[in-house]
Amino acid sequence: MRATQADIRKRLIDRIQSGEWPLGSRIPDESDLAEEYGCARATMNRALQALATEGLVIRKRKGGTRVSLRPVRHARVAIPVIRDQVEALGETYTHRIVTQETRLPPETIRDTLQLHAQQDALFIETLHCADDRPFAFERRWVNLDAVPDIRNAPLETISANEWLVQTVPFSDGQVTFTAVALDTALAVLFDTAPRTASFTIYRTTQIDDRFITAMTLHYQPGYELRTAL
Amino acid sequence: MRATQADIRKRLIDRIQSGEWPLGSRIPDESDLAEEYGCARATMNRALQALATEGLVIRKRKGGTRVSLRPVRHARVAIPVIRDQVEALGETYTHRIVTQETRLPPETIRDTLQLHAQQDALFIETLHCADDRPFAFERRWVNLDAVPDIRNAPLETISANEWLVQTVPFSDGQVTFTAVALDTALAVLFDTAPRTASFTIYRTTQIDDRFITAMTLHYQPGYELRTAL
DNA sequence: TAGTGGTCTAGACCACTCA
């Protein structure tokens, strides 16, 4: 069988793990390795690029390819729509709008969404439930200039989370994971003690330089976000 | 200038965002698109594969390429060595071993590391500090069969975290992010109130089918893990 | 400035999977 990129990658990793190529050392260049493994340079290039993406090697033009001294591993975390997350657990998704109003946002939100000084924004609080039990609580500000149509969206039927994903798909954004203590009102919602720890995601969404929405999502106590390295 | 994969990708995304290719619709195949954009099929293939990796389109042999109905975004999170994390903040890293002993692990750890019934494992608790302030607290079990040399490692000088990254680099593993309430002892360490919320990472590490270590890492209250979508 | 990786082209064959 012909050598594939995946095979070659494994064999290269072996040479690193075995210590044949120590951390920080320079390894042969693409052309030499391609010849050694009997493949085209393009194939070896793909294999080495994959290793670079994983953080195992560092590649520089003219500088060659080196085994990473400080391999930084990356985890790829899926950020699904909450409905999908609940349904993936085999439970029934429902949501309830707790607050929905158009008003002046606080300064931090105004800065984040890059709004003008006296510009209103849409504020929505949504409780997401799994089998009627609270699953996550969402606080969201929406830039009405960026998505004016949301004024007419049936948010009782389709959550702002879903509506935005369908309407402004493929946006860019920033995500922050953290842990916060639930305030009293949220503790009541989740039927737990005040100050219980909640896994929390803070997220902003934009398309190009147009800031669309800023959201805080508090998950139910005990929620875990899992992934493979 | 010749059309590059990145240019083409942007132009394809535009056609999706503009609604020309609605969610769920099938888009032309590689060869047609390559002809339309005046590039080789391999180039178009790379562009489309990138979109597939981002979750924007779904590709199937014979089935063609479709715009994803439910785009699942992914965030790529770096999992650095804690020393690097602290030093990236411009602070000085130190660590202190709180506990270090070889003993029988609890059942959950025994299962996770796939140890025999009466097999000892190394238990280490480490406090990681930034400018002498507690930064994160690590509880770790190490499979001594997998890395016997750790018995002789100078763990006071180099933390188990760093030693393992250098010794068994490029391992696979599972990562779980969650929020937990600090117990009393940890609250004292972090100089905060008991039950304060702590961003917590649970992680296991393996090479092939060899389980090396299981670790719980409690970050200081207020810690945030940031990334871009 | 020369060596190295980055990436495109044109062609080929293969592997899935839908009809």
Next chain:
DNA sequence: GAGTGGTCTAGACCACTAT
């Protein structure tokens, strides 16, 4: 069975950067 994506080859030129 036929259409589509998956991926390899061989060659070329370009862009960065270490020396």
